[in-house]
Amino acid sequence: SQTIHQWPATLVQPVGSPLSLECTVEGTSNPNLYWYRQAAGRGLQLLFYSVGIGQISSEVPQNLSASRPQDRQFILSSKKLLLSDSGFYLCAWSDIPSGRPYYEQYFGPGTRLTVT
């Protein structure tokens, strides 16, 4: 079966510090990978998605970046955090089953980031 891991679970960082959040997926190959951010009580904002190693699509211009160094690893980074970067960061994966017109997205447990 497939599992998705994210770490750390919680993080408190000062403004201006760097950030690195890691997501890994097990039990599947060549998944689509996604990073979402959710502010408190708000919806899911898509930040980045990747359909393959080294292929990153950015949805929102910001001080964040993403990388996919390995097939099942997705990393979210920042060189200098802003207060507005606080939120709940969710990694998700999906694949496209052949012959089926849709796919589900499976979310990791999330990282709660507080920038102080």
Next chain:
Amino acid sequence: GQSLEQPSEVTAVEGAIVQINCTYQTSGFYGLSWYQQHDGGAPTFLSYNALDGLEETGRFSSFLSRSDSYGYLLLQELQMKDSASYFCAVRDPSGNTPLVFGKGTRLSVIA
């Protein structure tokens, strides 16, 4: 692009039935999905409609009308544990694109 509208909050009594509506505007359409998210947790998939009509999974049902660009999630025999946020989502059929989520409806079940 795609946009989805759903009510921000709904309150219902334990044991009752509640309907959460979702209207969407898309340049293409490839089905309407519903996700549930409890406070502090990750969203989990509930249901999917590709064709018009009602899909039933236990106490939860989801409906789609493609001609009206409208769908809803129906929760029956509400339980306290159903208190959560519910998101509708669509995907553009053109290419390998992510789901686009609505802003979510926070359901509060009261005794």
